[in-house]
Amino acid sequence: MCLGIPGRVVEITSEDPPAGIVDVSGVRRRVDLSCTVTSEGVAALVGKWVLVHVGFAMSVIDENEAARTLAALEELGEAMEEIEAMHRSAAMLEGTE
Amino acid sequence: MKDMERLPRLRTRHVTLAHGGGGRAMRDLVEEVFLEAFGKPVKGPLEDQARLEMPRGRTAFTTDSFVVSPLFFPGGDIGTLAVNGTVNDLAVGGARPLYLSAAFIIEEGTGIDLLRKVAASMAREARKAGVTIVTGDTKVVGRGQADGLFITTAGIGVIPAGRNLAAENVQPGDVVLVNGRLGDHGATILNARGDLALETPIESDCRPLNRLMEAVLAAAPSCRAARDATRGGIAAALNEIAEAAGVQIEIDEASLPLRHEIRGFCEILGLDPLYLANEGVLVTFVAPEEAEAALAAMKALPEGRDAAIIGRVREGRGVVLDTVLGGQRIVDMLVGDQLPRIC
Amino acid sequence: MSNRMESGREGMRFTDEFRDPAKAKSLVSAIRAVLDEIGATAGNPVHVMEICGGHTHAIFRYGIDRMLGPGIEFLHGPGCPVCVLPMSRVDDCLEIAEREEVIFATFGDAMRVPGTRGSLADAKARGADVRMVYSPLDALELARRNPDREVVFFGLGFETTMPSTALTVLQAAREGIGNFSLFCNHILVPPPIRALLQDPDMRIDGFIGPGHVSMVTGIHIYDFIAEEFGRPVTVSGFEPIDLMQSVLMVLEDIRDGTPRIRNQYARVVPEHGNRAALAAIDRVFTPREAFDWRGLGEIDRSGVKIRPEFAPWDAEEKFGVGYAAGKSSGREPEGCMCGEVVKGMMKPTECPMFGTLCTPENPMGALMVSSEGACAAYHLYAGLRPEEVVS
Numbered sequence: 001m002c003l004g005i006p007g008r009v010v011e012i013t014s015e016d017p018p019a020g021i022v023d024v025s026g027v028r029r030r031v032d033l034s035c036t037v038t039s040e041g042v043a044a045l046v047g048k049w050v051l052v053h054v055g056f057a058m059s060v061i062d063e064n065e066a067a068r069t070l071a072a073l074e075e076l077g078e079a080m081e082e083i084e085a086m087h088r089s090a091a092m093l094e095g096t097e
Numbered sequence: 098m099k100d101m102e103r104l105p106r107l108r109t110r111h112v113t114l115a116h117g118g119g120g121r122a123m124r125d126l127v128e129e130v131f132l133e134a135f136g137k138p139v140k141g142p143l144e145d146q147a148r149l150e151m152p153r154g155r156t157a158f159t160t161d162s163f164v165v166s167p168l169f170f171p172g173g174d175i176g177t178l179a180v181n182g183t184v185n186d187l188a189v190g191g192a193r194p195l196y197l198s199a200a201f202i203i204e205e206g207t208g209i210d211l212l213r214k215v216a217a218s219m220a221r222e223a224r225k226a227g228v229t230i231v232t233g234d235t236k237v238v239g240r241g242q243a244d245g246l247f248i249t250t251a252g253i254g255v256i257p258a259g260r261n262l263a264a265e266n267v268q269p270g271d272v273v274l275v276n277g278r279l280g281d282h283g284a285t286i287l288n289a290r291g292d293l294a295l296e297t298p299i300e301s302d303c304r305p306l307n308r309l310m311e312a313v314l315a316a317a318p319s320c321r322a323a324r325d326a327t328r329g330g331i332a333a334a335l336n337e338i339a340e341a342a343g344v345q346i347e348i349d350e351a352s353l354p355l356r357h358e359i360r361g362f363c364e365i366l367g368l369d370p371l372y373l374a375n376e377g378v379l380v381t382f383v384a385p386e387e388a389e390a391a392l393a394a395m396k397a398l399p400e401g402r403d404a405a406i407i408g409r410v411r412e413g414r415g416v417v418l419d420t421v422l423g424g425q426r427i428v429d430m431l432v433g434d435q436l437p438r439i440c
Numbered sequence: 441m442s443n444r445m446e447s448g449r450e451g452m453r454f455t456d457e458f459r460d461p462a463k464a465k466s467l468v469s470a471i472r473a474v475l476d477e478i479g480a481t482a483g484n485p486v487h488v489m490e491i492c493g494g495h496t497h498a499i500f501r502y503g504i505d506r507m508l509g510p511g512i513e514f515l516h517g518p519g520c521p522v523c524v525l526p527m528s529r530v531d532d533c534l535e536i537a538e539r540e541e542v543i544f545a546t547f548g549d550a551m552r553v554p555g556t557r558g559s560l561a562d563a564k565a566r567g568a569d570v571r572m573v574y575s576p577l578d579a580l581e582l583a584r585r586n587p588d589r590e591v592v593f594f595g596l597g598f599e600t601t602m603p604s605t606a607l608t609v610l611q612a613a614r615e616g617i618g619n620f621s622l623f624c625n626h627i628l629v630p631p632p633i634r635a636l637l638q639d640p641d642m643r644i645d646g647f648i649g650p651g652h653v654s655m656v657t658g659i660h661i662y663d664f665i666a667e668e669f670g671r672p673v674t675v676s677g678f679e680p681i682d683l684m685q686s687v688l689m690v691l692e693d694i695r696d697g698t699p700r701i702r703n704q705y706a707r708v709v710p711e712h713g714n715r716a717a718l719a720a721i722d723r724v725f726t727p728r729e730a731f732d733w734r735g736l737g738e739i740d741r742s743g744v745k746i747r748p749e750f751a752p753w754d755a756e757e758k759f760g761v762g763y764a765a766g767k768s769s770g771r772e773p774e775g776c777m778c779g780e781v782v783k784g785m786m787k788p789t790e791c792p793m794f795g796t797l798c799t800p801e802n803p804m805g806a807l808m809v810s811s812e813g814a815c816a817a818y819h820l821y822a823g824l825r826p827e828e829v830v831s
Contacts, residue, residue, distance in 0.1 A: 424503020
């Protein structure tokens with residue numbers, strides 16, 4: 001349900017209704033920006049990453065939150081590596097007995 | 098009135114039923130549009146058949162019909178498809194394509210200029226592929242009885258002695274290669290139909306592959322089989338081979354050559370590039386010790402610039418894909434066309 | 441201020457970062473560790489329902505089910521709008537589409553869903569003017585370009601898609617485009633989930649919530665799942681790493697016995713949703729008393745209809761079909777188990793028709809039609825054939 005794709009707003013084509021061109025990996029399409037425009041105005045969306053669903057930008061992607069999610073995953077990776085290293089050395093110790 | 102000067106006999110801008118009537122109008126159409134582009138094979142009056150000298154070797158013979166909407170699209174048109182489709186069907190069997198026939202079913206009202214453009218495309222692609230269009234036919238049908246223009250081509254080629262390319266030859270251990278990026282043609286056509294309103298630089302990859310095939314065979318004489326991955330995409334081509342050879346083909350998702358924009362196009366529309374049609378992509382199977390040589394031979398040609406080793410043949414059945422994530426899934430054939438989805 | 445972006449800077453792309461095999465590997469280890477702590481085994485697995493068909497699709501497309509081992513079993517929920525659409529609504533589509541003056545615009549998803557008289561693709565083959573579009577705005581554009589035709593857009597989908605059709609209706613009203621209308625089939629996620637949870641045979645331990653629904657609604661639409669039914673929910677993104685991280689989060693809550701609503705997809709999902717989108721929905725739509733779900737039956741206040749003030753853009757009113765014609769439920773094919781599968785009571789492969797009477801070539805039930813239907817996903821990606829299913 002509800003395919004949504006990250007794309008970057010590269011150009012504003014209309015202030016009212018707010019609309020612009022969004023680039024998804026080099027493919028461009030006119031997208032309605034009504035749901036993402038803030039008090040800063042439509043032009044402030046240029047350069048922002050948005051989540052596009054059926055031709056409508058539905059959310060401005062929060063880069064800090066994305067970075068936070070990825071950082072948590074990095075930490076998890078390190079923790080899992082440590083646990084695995086512990087298992088390995090435990091197995092080695094058992095092997096020497 | 099410029100057209101009148103250039104066209105002393107073909108007086109209309111559009112094809113009418115008279116052009117299919119077998120009389121003078123038809124002769125004018127054939128001579129001034131098709132023979133003008135393809136060249137007249139022999140001097141004297143047109144015969145009902147082409148008479149050809151054939152080199153030694155087994156003869157390969159193929160035919161294909163072409164219907165495409167729209168008739169013109171970025172990177173090609175129905176004419177480029179009609180020539181290259183048939184050339185490539187011969188080439189993947191190891192044949193050297195020599196002669197083509199072309200039959201045209203034309204809807205009444207189709208522009209003469211449109212036919213000239215298509216004929217020019219066909220002549221250009223035939224030159225590129227080194228084949229001659231030696232015989233043909235035209236029919237005109239009433240408005241609404243065809244969608245502009247349908248073309249049927251047939252082709253004859255010769256398979257040099259000692260060559261035996263067949264799907265059944267593929268065996269466990271073989272390496273799978275492709276010469277180019279996947280999905281460009283299918284995405285181009287889907288987008289050219291015009292209801293999706295996407296702007297992309299993607300163009301059809303329609304091109305002759307006989308030169309590339311010769312280069313692969315020279316570099317890798319072990320080459321077992323080849324397929325041009327047209328309708329149904331690379332997924333269909335691989336499944337056909339796996340079934341015919343009774344083997345499993347394992348593909349590495351990360352190795353698939355995809356242009357950046359195809360990824361974007363597929364993400365937006367929820368499509369899988371494995372199922373998008375190609376018109377210039379060859380899948381080949383070679384022995385592992387010759388895989389690097391085959392790859393280098395492909396990369397040395399412009400039509401093989403993006404060549405890649407994409408997988409291996411194993412015991413088993415079907416096609417499996419190692420996902421970028423480290424998982425695995427089956428790649429089955431699709432039932433029908435892939436449709437854009439929002440879900 | 442410039443209205444164009446300068447080219448340059450390549451930063452995060454929000455896709456590839458979330459498809460990283462190294463991260464997948466550590467998530468698999470972490471998930472397996474939690475499954476061990478729970479004591480989950482192949483014979484006694486944890487049941488996690490991914491509500492959304494997009495998640496079902498991603499699980500199979502990336503082979504995630506096979507990576508996580510037998511301690512977890514995914515139940516594929518009702519979040520696939522074409523899968524839960526009753527045949528009678530498809531019949532209504534055909535009735536509209538086959539009218540001489542109509543251009544019927546639809547998302548590709550709905551083309552092959554069978555009604556009792558065939559699908560929209562069949563109607564097209566019989567001569568109906570059916571067009572596939574990417575956006576409802578494209579349908580509105582068709583109406584502008586074809587003033588002598590009636591353009592009907594097949595409005596399908598959950599809360600995610602509602603703002604787009606609502607805004608399109610508002611735009612049509614603003615421009616006074618009278619030859620455009622919406623055939624509204626929008627449905628809501630929480631009501632069928634409540635229905636599933638009220639079923640005494642329910643065996644769901646936790647949920648993966650559809651991130652793009654919550655992007656519109658926020659995450660608190662699921663509070664009742666934790667508060668009334670004691671089950672945890674993690675709202676998830678759609679990249680494979682998102683999904684795996686969400687599985688880990690919901691398993692942690694299952695292990696700890698702490699049912700709560702968590703947000704894995706904070707980069708896209710604001711806690712309280714999108715105010716402008718919610719306002720547009722509220723302006724144009726109002727709940728129906730009940731809506732009929734394929735396999736689940738009538739569920740109270742589970743769908744929406746167009747408010748009376750926008751009746752000129754309501755295809756049901758304009759053409760007198762569907763609920764406007766007093767019709768609701770239709771019959772489903774005999775022996776079809778889609779309902780059981782949607783409820784998570786049955787795996788696709790347990791259905792006696794799977795892969796035999798019901799295949800993608802010849803679908804009996806809706807779950808075999810849509811590529812995100814659980815049955816089609818099993819058939820296409822998991823490669824399960826009847827003979828392999830016996831064990």
